Amino acid sequence: RGLGDVYKRQAMTIDYLNHALAPVITRHGVLVDVYGEGVLILGDSGIGKSETAIELIKRGHRLVADDAVEITRIGSTLSGTAPELIRNYLEVRGVGVIDVEKLFGVGAVQDSTQIDLVIQFEKWEDDKFYDRLGLDENDTTILDVPVPQITIPVSAGRNLAAIVELAAMNNRQKKHGFNSAREFAAQIDGHIDRVTRENELKNQNP
Numbered sequence: 001r002g003l004g005d006v007y008k009r010q011a012m013t014i015d016y017l018n019h020a021l022a023p024v025i026t027r028h029g030v031l032v033d034v035y036g037e038g039v040l041i042l043g044d045s046g047i048g049k050s051e052t053a054i055e056l057i058k059r060g061h062r063l064v065a066d067d068a069v070e071i072t073r074i075g076s077t078l079s080g081t082a083p084e085l086i087r088n089y090l091e092v093r094g095v096g097v098i099d100v101e102k103l104f105g106v107g108a109v110q111d112s113t114q115i116d117l118v119i120q121f122e123k124w125e126d127d128k129f130y131d132r133l134g135l136d137e138n139d140t141t142i143l144d145v146p147v148p149q150i151t152i153p154v155s156a157g158r159n160l161a162a163i164v165e166l167a168a169m170n171n172r173q174k175k176h177g178f179n180s181a182r183e184f185a186a187q188i189d190g191h192i193d194r195v196t197r198e199n200e201l202k203n204q205n206p
Contacts, residue, residue: 006191018114024072031113032056035166038080038113040069040147041164043121047154050092052121053149055161062110063100071115073143081112117171118147119164124155148174173186 030049034056042048050066050188059062065082066089072079082088087107088101101109118140130153139146148171152163 002183021133024070025143026068026083027071028067030066030071031069031082031115032164033062033064033110033113034165035061035172037116037168037172038064039168040080041116041121042118043154044123048052048160049121049122052164053090054092054158056164057104059101059161061165061167062108062113063088063090063106064113065109071142073145076145078115078142079112079143080115087111092170109126115142115147117168118142118149119167120149120151121154121160122151123132124153128153146172148172 027040028045029040029043030053031038031040032053033039040133041052043049051067053063055144064080066086068086069080071082072081088099089097090100091097138149140149141147150167152160152167154160
């Protein structure tokens with residue numbers, strides 16, 4: 001065998017060991033692939049994580065894991081998958097456990113995905129302040145790797161699947177260097193500065 005085969009086998013062995021010996025934890029939540037972004041949805045039991053996943057699947061996105069998410073760190077990257085026993089299954093209260101692949105087809109499921117965004121569902125509290133512009137950027141740490149995290153308040157009538165889609169697209173834009181909230185804030189600041197200068201000129205030349 002040539003040196004090329006030897007190097008290839010060594011690379012395969014190193015890759016196998018990196019995965020086999022990588023640190024792993026299990027989190028209670030739902031992991032979906034939305035527009036190529038791995039979105040980990042967390043929240044109290046019964047808050048609507050699985051129902052949101054069903055709606056996302058109907059919109060063409062992919063389920064990776066429901067209820068239990070196995071998270072592995074390879075270098076500085078987090079990868080999520082479902083335990084083998086419950087892979088492709090999703091529990092919906094009132095309906096029961098469904099096989100997503102059999103109901104929606106192979107395109108509705110995915111074995112694993114990189115975790116790019118964590119979304120925390122929580123019940124809406126009227127007296128709590130929620131960031132309306134999106135300028136507050138928070139991270140959560142999983143296996144010592146920081147991951148962007150946002151909190152979505154849940155109340156009757158909110159289309160959570162659509163909100164998760166928007167969050168995934170917005171997160172992808174941020175990774176490409178465009179931040180809508182900062183752009184909007186900069187426009188507001190520029191408008192205020194312009195109006196202030198105009199008022200100062202008027203006062204100087206009544």
